[in-house]
Amino acid sequence: METKSRRQIASLEVLIGGTCYGANATMYKLAFTAGFSWPQVVAGQMIFAVLCFLALSFFDRMGGKAWAPVPLPTMAKLAGLGMLTCGTSIFYCFAMTMLPVSVSLTLLFQFTWIGLVIQIFFSKRPPRLYELAAVAIILFGTVFASGCYKTGIAGYSLVGLACACLAALCCALFITLSGKVRVSCSSAQRGLIVSTGSLVLSLVACPSIFASGALVNGLAPYAAVTGVFGLALPVLFFGLGTPHLPASLSTVLAASELPAGLAVSLFVLHEPISLAQWLGVAVILAGIALAQCAPFARGWKTNRGHKKEGCMATTQARTESTFVTMDGTNSQP
Numbered sequence: 001m002e003t004k005s006r007r008q009i010a011s012l013e014v015l016i017g018g019t020c021y022g023a024n025a026t027m028y029k030l031a032f033t034a035g036f037s038w039p040q041v042v043a044g045q046m047i048f049a050v051l052c053f054l055a056l057s058f059f060d061r062m063g064g065k066a067w068a069p070v071p072l073p074t075m076a077k078l079a080g081l082g083m084l085t086c087g088t089s090i091f092y093c094f095a096m097t098m099l100p101v102s103v104s105l106t107l108l109f110q111f112t113w114i115g116l117v118i119q120i121f122f123s124k125r126p127p128r129l130y131e132l133a134a135v136a137i138i139l140f141g142t143v144f145a146s147g148c149y150k151t152g153i154a155g156y157s158l159v160g161l162a163c164a165c166l167a168a169l170c171c172a173l174f175i176t177l178s179g180k181v182r183v184s185c186s187s188a189q190r191g192l193i194v195s196t197g198s199l200v201l202s203l204v205a206c207p208s209i210f211a212s213g214a215l216v217n218g219l220a221p222y223a224a225v226t227g228v229f230g231l232a233l234p235v236l237f238f239g240l241g242t243p244h245l246p247a248s249l250s251t252v253l254a255a256s257e258l259p260a261g262l263a264v265s266l267f268v269l270h271e272p273i274s275l276a277q278w279l280g281v282a283v284i285l286a287g288i289a290l291a292q293c294a295p296f297a298r299g300w301k302t303n304r305g306h307k308k309e310g311c312m313a314t315t316q317a318r319t320e321s322t323f324v325t326m327d328g329t330n331s332q333p
Contacts, residue, residue, distance in 0.1 A: 006244055013241030014175075014253040015288070020237070022260025023229040025101060026268050028093055031222040038093035039206030040214045041222065046086060046202040047209070048220075048227025049195040049235070056188035068185040075193055077181045082197025084174040085231060090205055091167035098160030106148040107164035109258060112138050114172035115251025122176070123246075130290060131252070137287030138255045145258055145280030175250050179242030191235050198231065252291040255284055 031041045057067075070078075095104045113135045116127055143149050183190055203209065215223065242250045259281045265271045 010241035010244035011249070011253055013237045014245060014250050015256050017234040017237030017241065018254035018256040019260040020229045020233040021254070021257040022262075023264050024089070024092075024226055025096075025105060025261050026264045027222050027226045027230070028096060029101065029269070031219065031226075032096070034218055034222070036214060036219050036222070037206075038090075038097055039202075040209060040212065040219060041226070042086065042089045042093055043199075043202040043206035043209040044215055044219045044223025045089060045226040045231055046195065046199040047215070048224045049231035050192070050199050052228055052232040053188055053192035053195050057186075057192055060186055060188050065186055067189055068183075070183060070185055070189070070193065074181065074183055077177075078183070078190060078193040079197030079200070081174060081177060081181065082194040082199070082235075083201045084170050084177070085194070085235065086198035086201040087170040088167050088174065089226075089230070090201070091163040091170060095160045095164035095167060098157040099164060100156075102147040103156060104160075104164050104167075105258065105261070106142055106146045107161065108168050108171065109139070109142045109146075109255065110165065110168040111172040111175070112251050112255055114168055115176055118172055118176045119246060119251075122180075131249075134252050134287045134291035137290065138252065138284050141280045141283030141287060142255075142258060143280070144276050145262060145284060147274070147277060149276070171254075172251055175238060175242065175254055178238045179245065179250060182243055187236055187239055190239050191232065194235050194239070195231060249291055253288060255288055259284055 028038075028041060032038070036044075061067075092104065092108055095107070099107075116131060116135055120127055209215070238250070238254075245253075262273055262277065262281060266273055
């Protein structure tokens with residue numbers, strides 16, 4: 001049985017993983033401005049993610065950790081997770097070539113409620129009230145934080161809108177299924193298998209990444225940042241945290257991506273952030289806090305109730321253990 005402290009640590013790990021995703025949108029935008037195509041950006045990101053996990057695996061081996069045997073079916077599942085996260089990047093990057101960043105980001109954030117639906121499908125249970133409330137609050141805040149309340153989504157490319165929604169679906173599936181694949185190997189080995197799966201799919205999208213010379217002609221810095229922060233660290237932290245949390249809670253905590261993305265754009269691109277956007281960020285953080293605190297508050301209340309019932313039962317037992325004898329005197333059995 002999971003301890004309360006382990007669930008709290010897992011929540012923090014998923015929160016960090018979602019925050020790391022925040023660097024993606026800004027780096028994608030900078031790479032597009034530098035003249036690189038979306039397939040090149042995605043393929044470069046996956047290459048650096050694999051290099052990152054290769055380095056971590058090397059340090060593991062240097063530290064005396066041997067690779068654990070991973071069954072082929074489990075390896076295929078991990079590679080499938082990599083293809084899902086690569087699919088998120090492919091659809092998201094492609095959508096950004098046809099849609100404003102705010103619209104793409106707003107549609108991507110539909111993964112919060114999509115993840116809840118997937119959780120209901122897997123667990124066969126209705127959503128809890130606090131889960132529904134947290135998703136509603138986050139989606140409301142997203143509309144303002146992304147600036148989409150001013151532009152809306154009418155009149156944009158249907159292909160772009162569909163790709164952004166597919167990115168949300170891939171993201172929700174990745175976060176949900178990350179907690180379903182449990183392995184006994186190290187986090188570095190797990191991440192290497194996942195990132196290799198993502199690399200395979202990215203090379204299908206951009207088979208000429210090496211022949212084009214894009215990596216040595218300026219793509220490498222953008223690919224390194226997105227590879228580390230947009231893939232390696234999220235895969236690492238989601239792999240550590242999601243197995244210990246309900247999938248619905250994991251998707252809600254991963255919504256920390258948007259506030260982090262706005263912060264990165266503010267400091268890197270010097271883009272102004274309006275008061276409405278800051279209020280949207282505050283609303284998103286409130287939704288995340290609700291999702292994080294409600295289960296623990298519920299557990300605390302339940303435990304308190306159990307203690308109270310236990311005290312009442314003990315008092316009643318003591319009372320019943322005292323009975324009146326035939327001569328009218330109290331006696332203990």
